[in-house]
Amino acid sequence: MINERIYLSPPYQSGHELEAFRQVLDSNWLAPVGPGLERFEAEICKATGFKYAVATSSGTAAIHLGMKVLGVESGDAVLASTMTFVGGVSPIRYCGAMPVYIDSDYTTWNINVDQVEQYLDLQPTNVKAILPTHLYGMPADVKRIETLGKQYQVPILHDLAECLAGKVDGKTLGALVERGVYSFNGNKLITTSGGGAFVTNHKEEAEQALYLATQAKSPVLEYHHEAIGYNYRMSNVLAALGVAQISTLADRVARKQRIFDTYQQALAPLGFGFQEGQVGAESDRWLTCVLFNPDLMIDISVIVSQMNEWNIEVRPLWKPMHRQPVFENEKVIGGAVSSALYRCGLCLPSGCGLTDEQQARVIHRLRAILGL
Incomplete structure (x- = not known):
């Protein structure tokens, strides 16, 4: 449906x-x-x-x-x-x-x-x-x-x-x-x-x-x-x-990798950025997340709201701890990069049970938001 x-x-x-x-x-x-x-x-x-x-x-x-x-x-x-x-x-x-x-x-x-x-x-x-x-x-x-x-x-x-x-x-x-x-x-x-x-x-x-x-x-x-x-x-x-x-961990990691590969193949050519690893690092791809081009001045909260209207759950990246009111008095070293990631980042549906049809729907809606 x-x-x-x-x-x-x-x-x-x-x-x-x-x-x-x-x-x-x-x-x-x-x-x-x-x-x-x-x-x-x-x-x-x-x-x-x-x-x-x-x-x-x-x-x-x-x-x-x-x-x-x-x-x-x-x-x-x-x-x-x-x-x-x-x-x-x-x-x-x-x-x-x-x-x-x-x-x-x-x-x-x-x-x-x-x-x-x-x-x-x-x-x-x-x-x-x-x-x-x-x-x-x-x-x-x-x-x-x-x-x-x-x-x-x-x-x-x-x-x-x-x-x-x-x-x-x-x-x-x-x-x-x-x-x-x-x-x-x-x-x-x-x-x-x-x-x-x-x-x-x-x-x-x-x-x-x-x-x-x-x-x-x-x-x-x-x-x-x-x-x-x-x-x-x-x-x-x-x-x-x-x-x-x-007992099914290996199969789950393989599923997650296929989900990541599909998102990357569809969205990277459109200018979306993806998390990259150090040389030799292998992610288990728990969640696939993307970065919008900062030049587009995308409001992530608007994207989240629009996707949820289409019954698709997406979320911003973690809001940095130094920007949380409960920790506002704690020391922070730097902070600009994590703030930029939070401002431009989006977590996409990545569950092991995600079907090809569902993933295609997510990609279609993201393209529609950007007018692509």
């Missing part, structure tokens, strides 16, 4: 979910922790290359755990991408620390590593962590970021919420970085309805994250607590959904 709504990135079922739930119900493992949770964590590690995973109630919870594991506390500074989702940086404030927002580079849209280095070179003493977001499935410059972390002895927590299956030089990111977080929200490449994971290559970090995520209960008979913990653990029921979804 021509009026059927086309969503940006709706959940996509593999076909194995119902059986996964049935097995959980038949086994009566409805308690928060169970074999499904352990299996999902093992599958996360297998898919991403990290050695340890602690599945959580959300990606934001995973970032908070990561901040706590790294010892971030009041008075510390954390360098973070300004172009990101608010849930990716709010945990910095949960810890009482101060975000320092770093601008994007115009090619990858990810954190500007030159600005990270310049800041560390001038004021390295109070920086407790670096939190780069890997936007829309595109890996950031992980090799250089990790090198800077070692050089200045500042740990990195990679926000991989949007980049589950990205690679660099053919390697999964777990083989290249120390730790990170994932999101399994309903709009992500795979979903557990809501959920996330803290991932690391250090056993002691995984153990600490697990301890904090389970109310910091000491491993003794009685309920004994020596620290403040959190109720951040993913449930065994939702983990079963994750196991069913992650």
